[in-house]
Amino acid sequence: MIEPTAASVVPTTDPNTYLPAQPMPAGDLTDQMLQTDFWTDELVASAGIPIVDVPFVTVGSGIGSFVTVDYLRIAGVPTSQMRVLGTLDHPWQTYEYLTRVSQIPRGERLRSDSASRPDNIWGFPSYGFAEAMRTFNPKLLWQLFSEPIFADYYTPKAGQAFETMEREKNRIGYDEMLVKGLVRIVRRRYGGGYFTILTPPEGASATKRVAFRSQYVHIAVGYPGLKFLPELQRYRTEHNDYRHIVNAYESHEHVYERLLQQPSTVMVRGGGIVASRVLQRLMDDRLLKGAQTNIVHLFRTYYHGTNDGYGNEEDPRPGGGKTRLFMRRRGENGWAYQGFNYPKSVWGGQLKKQVRGLEGEQRAEIYKRMGGTNTPWRKLWQKQMNQGRKEGWYQVLVGTVDDMQPHGERILNQVRTAQGTVPVEVDFVIDCTGLEADIAEHRLLKDLLEHGGASRNPVGRLNVDRNFELIGTRSGNGAMYASGATTLGGYFPGVDTFLGLQVAAQEIYLDLRKRKFCKRIGPVRSTIQWWKWLFGSKP
Amino acid sequence: MLPTLNGRLQTRIFMLVVFGGIITFLITPVLPDGAPGLPGFDGTYYRITYIILATVLVLGILWELLYHLIQQFRWEKDWPTMFGLITAINEGALVWLLLELGLVPGLPQGLDDGDLPSFFWWAFFIDFSVIWFVIWIWTNGPMRVPFIRWRFQGGRIV
Numbered sequence: 001m002i003e004p005t006a007a008s009v010v011p012t013t014d015p016n017t018y019l020p021a022q023p024m025p026a027g028d029l030t031d032q033m034l035q036t037d038f039w040t041d042e043l044v045a046s047a048g049i050p051i052v053d054v055p056f057v058t059v060g061s062g063i064g065s066f067v068t069v070d071y072l073r074i075a076g077v078p079t080s081q082m083r084v085l086g087t088l089d090h091p092w093q094t095y096e097y098l099t100r101v102s103q104i105p106r107g108e109r110l111r112s113d114s115a116s117r118p119d120n121i122w123g124f125p126s127y128g129f130a131e132a133m134r135t136f137n138p139k140l141l142w143q144l145f146s147e148p149i150f151a152d153y154y155t156p157k158a159g160q161a162f163e164t165m166e167r168e169k170n171r172i173g174y175d176e177m178l179v180k181g182l183v184r185i186v187r188r189r190y191g192g193g194y195f196t197i198l199t200p201p202e203g204a205s206a207t208k209r210v211a212f213r214s215q216y217v218h219i220a221v222g223y224p225g226l227k228f229l230p231e232l233q234r235y236r237t238e239h240n241d242y243r244h245i246v247n248a249y250e251s252h253e254h255v256y257e258r259l260l261q262q263p264s265t266v267m268v269r270g271g272g273i274v275a276s277r278v279l280q281r282l283m284d285d286r287l288l289k290g291a292q293t294n295i296v297h298l299f300r301t302y303y304h305g306t307n308d309g310y311g312n313e314e315d316p317r318p319g320g321g322k323t324r325l326f327m328r329r330r331g332e333n334g335w336a337y338q339g340f341n342y343p344k345s346v347w348g349g350q351l352k353k354q355v356r357g358l359e360g361e362q363r364a365e366i367y368k369r370m371g372g373t374n375t376p377w378r379k380l381w382q383k384q385m386n387q388g389r390k391e392g393w394y395q396v397l398v399g400t401v402d403d404m405q406p407h408g409e410r411i412l413n414q415v416r417t418a419q420g421t422v423p424v425e426v427d428f429v430i431d432c433t434g435l436e437a438d439i440a441e442h443r444l445l446k447d448l449l450e451h452g453g454a455s456r457n458p459v460g461r462l463n464v465d466r467n468f469e470l471i472g473t474r475s476g477n478g479a480m481y482a483s484g485a486t487t488l489g490g491y492f493p494g495v496d497t498f499l500g501l502q503v504a505a506q507e508i509y510l511d512l513r514k515r516k517f518c519k520r521i522g523p524v525r526s527t528i529q530w531w532k533w534l535f536g537s538k539p
Numbered sequence: 540m541l542p543t544l545n546g547r548l549q550t551r552i553f554m555l556v557v558f559g560g561i562i563t564f565l566i567t568p569v570l571p572d573g574a575p576g577l578p579g580f581d582g583t584y585y586r587i588t589y590i591i592l593a594t595v596l597v598l599g600i601l602w603e604l605l606y607h608l609i610q611q612f613r614w615e616k617d618w619p620t621m622f623g624l625i626t627a628i629n630e631g632a633l634v635w636l637l638l639e640l641g642l643v644p645g646l647p648q649g650l651d652d653g654d655l656p657s658f659f660w661w662a663f664f665i666d667f668s669v670i671w672f673v674i675w676i677w678t679n680g681p682m683r684v685p686f687i688r689w690r691f692q693g694g695r696i697v
């Protein structure tokens with residue numbers, strides 16, 4: 001068994017702050033509270049926890065929280081009515097960390113559509129159009145026009161996303177709503193609404209906890225955790241070697257630095273976008289900076305030709321049957337190719353509509369069919385890989401690793417392939433598989449499952465309704481919503497993306513409008529608000 | 540665009556009725572009519588341009604069925620931006636063919652038998668392309684401003 005917290009590479013706040021009450025000064029959770037599913041006002045007050053009243057709180061303070069309050073601000077909700085609870089200084093902080101270490105610094109391009117703009121609910125003007133105008137670059141206009149037929153899908157630079165989010169954050173008065181701290185627990189309130197218990201940073205408040213009493217709660221806590229492949233984690237702990245085995249989601253710049261100094265062999269594991277990114281970095285360093293790196297790329301599934309989430313058309317496809325004429329994806333050289341992390345129409349077209357109507361088994365089935373690890377086909381990557389194959393410094397293996405042992409300074413992998421087990425000796429292993437941890441590994445979500453009435457969907461994540469309300473958690477006239485990666489598997493597939501978070505925000509706004517918390521964004525309001533966005537004036 | 544079939548049809552009708560209707564009203568008086576000077580507001584000319592607009596709309600509904608079928612072969616189930624523009628060629632050509640064959644009903648005498656004067660081709664070309672282009676631009680961006688749900692529901696308006 002691996003210790004789940006040790007295996008997580010997402011930066012997390014000190015877990016000590018999560019620990020339940022030891023004998024405490026006043027203002028902390030009591031055992032009685034922890035055992036009670038519905039809290040009365042008296043219960044909270046008697047524990048000495050100060051209560052702050054605000055109608056709406058969003059937990060997380062990442063991009064999901066940001067786009068949701070952005071929507072509501074545009075729907076006329078003043079900043080005094082909402083609080084953003086979380087540990088981040090600015091919404092893109094975790095995201096920028098993850099993209100940077102996985103080799104997307106500000107100048108590189110992301111993997112989302114031109115109209116997926118977390119700073120702009122309309123997606124107009126799109127990132128691509130804005131960039132073309134700013135840089136006077138007609139090539140970009142051509143790309144937008146001809147994608148994806150004659151050009152790669154346009155995707156924005158990371159820096160553009162961060163800068164525009166910063167502008168919007170200031171415009172909507174985000175900082176007025178931000179309350180820093182870690183959310184320990186959300187419980188339903190006797191009589192309606194919720195209590196959200198925040199642990200502020202040391203010294204920021206007189207008591208250890210602060211309770212937010214609200215009618216609405218929105219949960220957007222991002223990834224519950226990201227895991228290593230178990231064999232890599234075992235090797236790291238057994239041999240106390242955190243230098244040679246790294247995860248793409250942790251800072252691993254030292255690997256690239258070493259590679260520039262010493263000819264080495266690197267094993268890259270995984271067949272998704274992160275593997276593509278890491279390969280690009282390794283190949284850039286080789287082609288532009290003279291590194292003498294040999295790359296062994298280990299795929300678990302090797303895609304060749306048409307495929308879907310069940311695998312290649314020609315391979316055995318347990319449970320999958322034949323590929324469907326109308327649902328086939330391209331694949332080649334090991335990779336399955338797809339522009340974004342789901343087929344594009346999950347964000348607005350046919351697949352969105354289809355999945356919205358499916359329940360249980362059927363929904364799980366379509367998730368499986370359109371799923372599977374994939375990456376975009378990009379000209380530069382193809383060119384580099386072709387050169388690597390021709391010159392022999394980029395080699396591909398298909399299989400799994402049975403055993404790993406240290407061998408001097410190097411690592412000896414026993415790779416089980418279809419042709420038998422082969423030993424592969426390398427200097428570094430970069431894990432690009434990006435396994436996500438179970439939602440129950442997140443303290444807050446575990447509590448919601450055990451005490452808050454929340455349940456799991458057919459894919460095992462948080463079960464949300466079409467309007468992103470967390471099914472089973474309603475409390476009197478209050479409602480709790482969730483969006484982001486924790487809700488994957490629901491009626492809407494593309495949740496863990498900018499646009500997915502905005503789709504969720506729109507559904508939440510619509511529900512809150514029915515509950516009279518905000519105004520309707522009809523054509524007139526929407527157009528006026530868009531002009532305000534354009535000129536940077538407050539909503 | 541990420542249209543559903545229903546969304547396609549609704550967007551098509553909405554765009555042609557609203558933008559097609561307005562542009563036709565504005566452009567008809569300045570289309571070439573073979574005579575010197577601008578034709579100005581003339582009932583017969585309006586009859587011609589609005590009948591052509593209606594023809595594009597009716598045929599367009601059939602075209603959308605075909606486009607929807609083609610879209611099924613795409614894994615992404617999207618409709619690339621470029622397709623939205625180049626379909627002007629097949630659609631325009633079909634309407635012109637029907638005009639040449641005298642198969643478009645309701646046109647005034649002299650135009651109803653397929654024996655078309657040469658200025659008429661230019662008038663048709665300008666009228667058709669301007670409307671198409673404006674609608675294409677509008678669909679690929681500004682439409683999202685007044686209607687925030689439109690792009691998330693496959694192009695449905697209601």
Ligand SMILES: Cc1cc2nc3c(=O)[nH]c(=O)nc-3n(C[C@H](O)[C@H](O)[C@H](O)COP(=O)(O)OP(=O)(O)OC[C@H]3O[C@@H](n4cnc5c(N)ncnc54)[C@H](O)[C@@H]3O)c2cc1C
Pocket residue numbers: 059060061062063064065085086087088091092094095098099102110111112116181182183184220221222223444483484485496497498499501
């Ligand atoms: C490498 C990478 C690249 C990606 N690229 C794209 C892309 O190109 N396009 C795209 O559309 N999407 C992309 N995504 C997916 C997605 O858009 C981002 O992950 C986005 O940041 C998700 O936003 P979020 O709010 O769900 O999570 P986050 O932005 O991570 O915010 C959630 C935050 O909640 C906080 N939190 C957790 N628990 C608690 C608690 N108990 N109390 C208080 N705070 C808590 C954490 O600090 C966490 O950072 C990418 C993801 C990754 C990992």
